[in-house]
Amino acid sequence: MAKKTNNRQKVIIVGGGLAGLTAALELAELGYDITLYESANHLGGKAASLKDNTVYDGDLKPVKNTIANRVQSDHGYHIFPLWYVNMRQLWQRIGLTADEVFEGGEYYGLQRGPAYQFTTPQPRNDRELFSLLDLVTREDDEVDDLTFRGFLYSRIYNDLDSVSLNQLFLNALSIPEYDISSRVVRNLFRQWMPVIKEKNWAGLKGPLGEVLIDKIHAAVVAAAKASGGAFTLKTGHTLQRIALDGDRPALTFSKLKNPVKAGDTPVILAIPPEVLRAMQTDELYTAEPAISKLNYLRSNQFGALDIYFKSKLPKIPIDHFDLVDSRFNLSAFDISQHWPVFTEKKKFDGTVLQFVAGSCKDLAGLSEQAFTRAMINEIVHYIPAATAKGIAYIVPHTNATQPLFVNDVGTWDYRPEPRGNIFFFAGDYVRNDTDVASMEGAVRSGMNVAEAVRTAHTPKTRPVQILEPLGYTKAQLAVMRRTKVIPGRVKIFLEYRLKELFDDL
Numbered sequence: 001m002a003k004k005t006n007n008r009q010k011v012i013i014v015g016g017g018l019a020g021l022t023a024a025l026e027l028a029e030l031g032y033d034i035t036l037y038e039s040a041n042h043l044g045g046k047a048a049s050l051k052d053n054t055v056y057d058g059d060l061k062p063v064k065n066t067i068a069n070r071v072q073s074d075h076g077y078h079i080f081p082l083w084y085v086n087m088r089q090l091w092q093r094i095g096l097t098a099d100e101v102f103e104g105g106e107y108y109g110l111q112r113g114p115a116y117q118f119t120t121p122q123p124r125n126d127r128e129l130f131s132l133l134d135l136v137t138r139e140d141d142e143v144d145d146l147t148f149r150g151f152l153y154s155r156i157y158n159d160l161d162s163v164s165l166n167q168l169f170l171n172a173l174s175i176p177e178y179d180i181s182s183r184v185v186r187n188l189f190r191q192w193m194p195v196i197k198e199k200n201w202a203g204l205k206g207p208l209g210e211v212l213i214d215k216i217h218a219a220v221v222a223a224a225k226a227s228g229g230a231f232t233l234k235t236g237h238t239l240q241r242i243a244l245d246g247d248r249p250a251l252t253f254s255k256l257k258n259p260v261k262a263g264d265t266p267v268i269l270a271i272p273p274e275v276l277r278a279m280q281t282d283e284l285y286t287a288e289p290a291i292s293k294l295n296y297l298r299s300n301q302f303g304a305l306d307i308y309f310k311s312k313l314p315k316i317p318i319d320h321f322d323l324v325d326s327r328f329n330l331s332a333f334d335i336s337q338h339w340p341v342f343t344e345k346k347k348f349d350g351t352v353l354q355f356v357a358g359s360c361k362d363l364a365g366l367s368e369q370a371f372t373r374a375m376i377n378e379i380v381h382y383i384p385a386a387t388a389k390g391i392a393y394i395v396p397h398t399n400a401t402q403p404l405f406v407n408d409v410g411t412w413d414y415r416p417e418p419r420g421n422i423f424f425f426a427g428d429y430v431r432n433d434t435d436v437a438s439m440e441g442a443v444r445s446g447m448n449v450a451e452a453v454r455t456a457h458t459p460k461t462r463p464v465q466i467l468e469p470l471g472y473t474k475a476q477l478a479v480m481r482r483t484k485v486i487p488g489r490v491k492i493f494l495e496y497r498l499k500e501l502f503d504d505l
């Protein structure tokens with residue numbers, strides 16, 4: 001019997017993180033016939049929530065059948081700044097309600113010591129905030145090859161002691177300023193500055209998997225149905241090898257006996273850079289140079305931990321907070337003040353904090369227990385209740401196998417465009433206007449890749465509605481530079497140097 005055929009445009013997507021899922025949603029709306037392969041048994045990637053976690057008690061002994069085993073646990077808490085325009089548009093499209101979102105306004109620092117002392121970090125002087133104004137008005141060639149710290153120290157009006165911007169802003173993003181490219185920080189603040197005085201970030205009231213990822217998945221299925229397209233999800237399918245069949249890909253997946261030959265079907269690779277570059281072969285080196293360039297990119301472990309404290313801790317703010325000057329660059333968010341399972345269903349009486357470790361390179365290769373012990377040993381200096389007696393349960397996520405792309409200085413040139421020679425690329429590391437590795441970057445990249453596929457394969461369909469980043473026009477930046485930055489530099493320089501001169505006299 002002849003096989004049924006249809007005229008729908010097909011697409012293969014590999015990777016069901018935010019980037020792959022967003023691409024699927026856009027293409028489903030355009031009527032594509034989508035097959036999405038995902039190695040895990042769930043969707044969401046680094047924005048997923050995990051089930052069946054190993055849960056430990058305060059003595060680091062594994063325990064079962066507790067509330068912590070039943071509540072889904074995020075890879076780490078995620079915050080959504082106000083400038084996440086495409087993510088917030090996506091929330092509306094998938095029907096996320098205002099009740100499911102906590103709009104945060106503050107950002108606190110918890111000081112080391114027994115007193116649970118929370119402070120709001122303040123810039124130590126005007127020069128620091130002025131540095132940001134100076135940075136956002138810079139051209140590409142002035143910031144491309146400089147770390148953010150390099151930029152700050154190269155300012156004639158700054159001195160080495162004055163720079164505490166890392167503490168002020170970048171810890172909130174868990175990005176150390178000695179790593180990050182000043183171009184990325186410039187792009188970040190071009191988007192952030194217009195809304196910085198407003199309530200400028202949000203958290204979700206519930207596990208990311210339930211509140212965000214499941215809803216995007218449902219929206220993809222509904223969109224495919226509505227447009228006459230199709231969506232086939234193959235979880236547990238790991239892409240293991242990419243070969244070429246002529247000049248078209250042949251993809252070997254775990255679970256499938258034969259490689260999937262793509263033929264004319266476009267293939268979107270929405271998997272992390274470290275996974276993709278490990279598939280490099282001699283034939284791909286010349287056929288798809290974007291893959292070998294990934295060797296210039298770096299990813300770091302970004303560990304996390306949930307702690308269920310036996311009792312309510314004093315003074316914990318409703319907003320997220322940084323553990324000031326902590327080893328591992330720790331920050332935390334109190335989900336027991338936000339998630340309905342705790343606030344409405346009252347399934348647990350104590351405080352439940354999610355911690356993220358923005359910098360835990362020296363924990364690489366450690367077992368889950370050793371990782372957990374190292375984290376607790378640091379946390380107890382800030383939260384005295386973090387002892388065997390005070391802790392009911394711990395849910396660790398070393399995230400060792402899912403490191404996060406680091407926006408290092410000089411990496412822009414090596415990041416792929418959405419459209420390569422053979423493949424389409426998506427992910428937080430793929431070039432996009434958001435620039436910084438983040439959920440907005442992943443979502444925007446998913447939209448960009450869908451638009452690239454659409455333009456190449458179904459140009460008569462409607463374009464993908466990608467929102468421009470918040471920010472300033474070139475003309476506004478030029479005016480800002482002439483009227484604020486240049487006079488400000490002169491003023492700060494004179495005040496600062498004259499004071500130094502008088503101090504010396």
Ligand SMILES: Cc1cc2nc3c(=O)[nH]c(=O)nc-3n(C[C@H](O)[C@H](O)[C@H](O)COP(=O)(O)OP(=O)(O)OC[C@H]3O[C@@H](n4cnc5c(N)ncnc54)[C@H](O)[C@@H]3O)c2cc1C
Pocket residue numbers: 014015016017018019020037038039040043044045046047075076077078079080237238239240270271272275302303304356399402404426427428429437438439440442
């Ligand atoms: C602890 C932590 C906290 C974070 N906090 C924030 C935050 O507060 N705000 C923010 O904006 N961002 C945050 N991020 C970053 C954000 O989660 C990521 O930038 C974003 O989720 C990346 O999405 P992605 O689709 O590009 O990649 P991924 O999420 O990595 O998706 C890739 C997908 O590909 C799958 N895959 C991998 N290999 C294969 C293979 N061989 N075959 C098939 N499938 C494969 C993976 O399972 C995964 O589902 C955080 C990240 C971490 C780890």
